[in-house]
Amino acid sequence: MTYRVRFAPSPTGYLHIGGARTALYNYLLAKKHQGTFVLRIEDTDLERSTPESVQAIFDGLRWLGLDWDEGPEKEGDCGPYFQTKRFDLYKQYLERLIEQNKVYRCYTTKEELDAYRAEYQAKGQEGVRFHSPWRDKTEADWPADRSFVWRFRAPQDGQTVVKDVIKGEVVFENTMHVDDFVVARQDGTPTYNFTVVVDDLTMKISHVIRGDDHLNNTAKQILLYQALGEELPVFGHLPMILGSDKKRLSKRHGATSVMQYKEMGFKPHAVVNYLARLGWSHGDDELFTMPELIEKFSLEGVGKSSGVFDQEKMLWVNHQYIQHDDLKQTATLYAEYLKELEGLEVPVDDRLVGIVEQLAPRANTMVEMVRIGRYFFKDDFDYDEKPAKKFLKVGALPLLEELTARLSALDTWTLESIQGVFEAILAEKELKLLKLAQPVRVAMTGTSVSPGIYETLSLIDQATVLERLERATEFVRQKTQA
RNA sequence: GACCCCAUCGUCUAGGGGUUAGGACACCGGCCUUUCACGCCGGCGACGCGGGUUCAAAUCCCGCUGGGGUCGCCA
Numbered sequence: 067m068t069y070r071v072r073f074a075p076s077p078t079g080y081l082h083i084g085g086a087r088t089a090l091y092n093y094l095l096a097k098k099h100q101g102t103f104v105l106r107i108e109d110t111d112l113e114r115s116t117p118e119s120v121q122a123i124f125d126g127l128r129w130l131g132l133d134w135d136e137g138p139e140k141e142g143d144c145g146p147y148f149q150t151k152r153f154d155l156y157k158q159y160l161e162r163l164i165e166q167n168k169v170y171r172c173y174t175t176k177e178e179l180d181a182y183r184a185e186y187q188a189k190g191q192e193g194v195r196f197h198s199p200w201r202d203k204t205e206a207d208w209p210a211d212r213s214f215v216w217r218f219r220a221p222q223d224g225q226t227v228v229k230d231v232i233k234g235e236v237v238f239e240n241t242m243h244v245d246d247f248v249v250a251r252q253d254g255t256p257t258y259n260f261t262v263v264v265d266d267l268t269m270k271i272s273h274v275i276r277g278d279d280h281l282n283n284t285a286k287q288i289l290l291y292q293a294l295g296e297e298l299p300v301f302g303h304l305p306m307i308l309g310s311d312k313k314r315l316s317k318r319h320g321a322t323s324v325m326q327y328k329e330m331g332f333k334p335h336a337v338v339n340y341l342a343r344l345g346w347s348h349g350d351d352e353l354f355t356m357p358e359l360i361e362k363f364s365l366e367g368v369g370k371s372s373g374v375f376d377q378e379k380m381l382w383v384n385h386q387y388i389q390h391d392d393l394k395q396t397a398t399l400y401a402e403y404l405k406e407l408e409g410l411e412v413p414v415d416d417r418l419v420g421i422v423e424q425l426a427p428r429a430n431t432m433v434e435m436v437r438i439g440r441y442f443f444k445d446d447f448d449y450d451e452k453p454a455k456k457f458l459k460v461g462a463l464p465l466l467e468e469l470t471a472r473l474s475a476l477d478t479w480t481l482e483s484i485q486g487v488f489e490a491i492l493a494e495k496e497l498k499l500l501k502l503a504q505p506v507r508v509a510m511t512g513t514s515v516s517p518g519i520y521e522t523l524s525l526i527d528q529a530t531v532l533e534r535l536e537r538a539t540e541f542v543r544q545k546t547q548a
Numbered sequence: 549g550a551c552c553c554c555a556u557c558g559u560c561u562a563g564g565g566g567u568u569a570g571g572a573c574a575c576c577g578g579c580c581u582u583u584c585a586c587g588c589c590g591g592c593g594a595c596g597c598g599g600g601u602u603c604a605a606a607u608c609c610c611g612c613u614g615g616g617g618u619c620g621c622c623a
Contacts, residue, residue: 076623111622176621186550215621233553242551248621258623282552282618305554305616312615347561350571369561371554372616379560379573389586427586503582515584
């Protein structure tokens with residue numbers, strides 16, 4: 067079977083977490099089966115669609131590495147891939163429905179509809195669906211002075227069954243569910259359920275995998291396929307992603323835009339890995355490379371129940387990749403964040419790789435890595451109050467002076483040579499490393515927390531280390547005098 | 549309200565008639581240790597409730613409850 071799957075967002079905002087997961091699952095399915103991943107922009111709502119949103123969706127997908135095989139900027143045989151450019155097609159199909167009497171003109175006004183809805187909502191079970199009084203009218207009855215819409219002539223009995231690869235068979239009673247929904251407006255502009263069917267049909271989509279908020283629509287769409295005499299694609303409805311309060315994920319739960327996670331310092335593959343595992347599993351496995359995801363992903367592994375988005379776990383996944391990805395690759399990324407956040411132009415060299423090697427086990431995000439690594443690049447830090455008070459005091463003065471003297475005498479600046487100096491001093495004075503390391507750490511970083519002291523010094527150059535030791539020494543002297 | 553979907557630790561999940569119900573995040577201990585991390589070891593912690601079916605139910609069936617979704621000339 068040839069797989070042609072699609073991701074069909076409406077460009078009314080950024081690419082959000084839920085959309086990204088839907089796109090990912092479709093992408094994985096396509097790659098797994100050497101199929102085609104189609105991107106279609108559902109922009110028929112002129113009011114809400116914006117070019118910025120289209121761009122945001124492209125950016126989000128590309129950042130995640132979910133490039134489409136067919137779609138905007140990647141034209142294929144089934145384009146165009148913007149619904150607003152497919153109006154001729156919809157009209158053609160509408161003609162077909164009109165000719166076959168599968169749709170009819172309905173002159174009911176919006177006011178009449180509102181009144182009807184208010185009534186049936188109040189009555190509940192009783193007058194469930196809207197039954198248009200125009201369904202059985204003929205041309206002779208059409209008022210010339212009123213506008214109309216094209217409604218689908220839905221069956222009034224029987225059932226419509228959705229064979230869903232994820233949810234199983236879902237049965238809808240036609241009397242309850244399928245009203246004579248609007249297929250197109252008077253001017254021929256189509257509505258959602260109609261465009262989706264025409265597009266999935268003409269784009270030869272084999273598997274429609276989307277959020278389960280569309281499950282109810284599927285019944286209507288199936289009826290349309292049948293009315294058109296066309297074969298159904300395979301349907302699969304993914305459970306929703308919820309916030310920590312089990313409500314549908316929204317802005318108030320925190321970041322929902324994929325690109326916000328880039329800003330927060332997440333690696334794209336970490337986001338992909340987390341999203342893959344939210345709603346899908348492969349035994350006890352947690353971490354997957356992209357090739358592994360493609361190989362192991364399957365619709366059978368997708369769960370039926372909705373899942374809660376947990377940023378804590380995504381942070382852990384991110385940390386795993388920061389820690390275990392190729393250091394050079396992370397260093398390159400690190401340079402980008404240093405530039406973005408601190409305006410620093412840092413070359414990606416052995417020193418930067420060394421710094422990343424030290425920081426990687428200590429940072430959950432790239433942003434955090436910038437924050438905890440500032441002192442490797444900038445001298446403008448103040449001493450944190452507590453550690454300064456605790457470690458930069460008179461007792462440390464002779465140690466700092468001794469160390470400064472011996473370090474300045476070093477003509478090779480390596481971890482080993484530095485360690486040698488420290489050990490010599492400690493041996494002579496019969497001290498524990500802690501006594502020396504902590505004051506030096508504060509002098510170097512302004513804090514009591516950093517990578518190993520030898521590593522830290524060796525990654526800062528000799529001159530800077532000496533300057534910072536002088537600064538600390540001076541700081542202690544000043545304090546003593548005051 | 550009607551209809552549709554769902555239900556294993558706080559969270560993501562494995563397991564789908566007989567398991568000490570497994571793993572991961574988070575949390576709590578301990579070890580390692582120059583601080584902080586990493587790492588390692590250990591701990592806490594779940595089958596929503598009620599009925600069936602069965603020798604046996606977390607697992608199958610029904611009901612209830614709870615949560616989510618949909619009820620537009622939006623998509």
